[in-house]
Amino acid sequence: MDKPIIAKREVTNHILHTFKLRADKRLGQNFLVDEEIVRKIVAAAELTPEDTVLEVGPGIGTLTQGLAMSGAQVVAVELDKRLLPVLDKTLEGYNNVRIVSGDILEVDIKATVGAPVFKVAANLPYYITTPIIFNLLEQRLPMERLVAMVQKEVAERMVAKPGGKDYGALSVSIQYYTEPEIAFLVPPASFIPAPNVDSAVIVCKRRLVPPVDICDEKLFFKVVKAAFSVRRKMLSNALKNMGITGEQAAAWLERAGIDPKRRGETLSLQDFASLTNCFNEIVK
Structure with missing residues (x-):
């Protein structure tokens, strides 16, 4: 044609x-x-x-x-x-x-x-x-x-x-x-x-399967959104947008093995997965 x-x-x-x-x-x-x-x-x-x-x-x-x-x-x-x-x-x-x-x-x-x-x-x-x-x-x-x-x-x-x-x-x-x-x-x-x-x-x-194992996909994206909610803010502060206290945020980051002074833009997908998977252990 x-x-x-x-x-x-x-x-x-x-x-x-x-x-x-x-x-x-x-x-x-x-x-x-x-x-x-x-x-x-x-x-x-x-x-x-x-x-x-x-x-x-x-x-x-x-x-x-x-x-x-x-x-x-x-x-x-x-x-x-x-x-x-x-x-x-x-x-x-x-x-x-x-x-x-x-x-x-x-x-x-x-x-x-x-x-x-x-x-x-x-x-x-x-x-x-x-x-x-x-x-x-x-x-x-x-x-x-x-x-x-x-x-x-x-x-x-x-x-x-x-x-x-x-x-x-x-x-x-x-x-x-x-x-x-x-x-x-x-x-x-x-x-x-x-x-x-x-x-x-x-x-x-x-991807046929996600690159990381997570317990709850909705929670994963909620964590990601909170971490980036305020650019260049330390995670210990940014993650309070999950509706938790500063003490809970600190305990959560410690449980996930992530330095609370880090910022959201430094976290890998695996870091976000680790945070997601231990959220319910800290916030009850």
């Missing part, structure tokens, strides 16, 4: 002009106009004709087209109803693409995708990146791999290690669910309109 490549600047401009479209800032829309970036995202997703891939926010079909050309079955969920007739036209002839109108935060993803396992590829709106990723991860979906375009600073926080300035609750959470790595950077010039930030494509391989 000899279709125009949407990721070309002149083709995207033609589509926007034809349908009288402008990027909706409220929805964080920036249209990708770089063929090489599309190819690299598709390659990072490691798609085969046997795969099913969920795309979040297909826009005018730029990445969707690249995903479809891999031969995989593509299910694309689009929130902006203005774009549905555009997608009908730009993706005409790709029989392996199904467009679903809806909000990815509200649709039944497993039922919508309809495959026993699937991958995810997305150029995510930057204002809602984290809620979308956690919506996908927390549901324990049969998702093998997540490849997403995000703001560079967010990608750096996702892969950050303990002790660095970028390490925080997002780092711990993403690394608990997945093995994340930054695949490559994307400059503002790759989009129209050009955003005022650099972007990065991150690849998150879903």
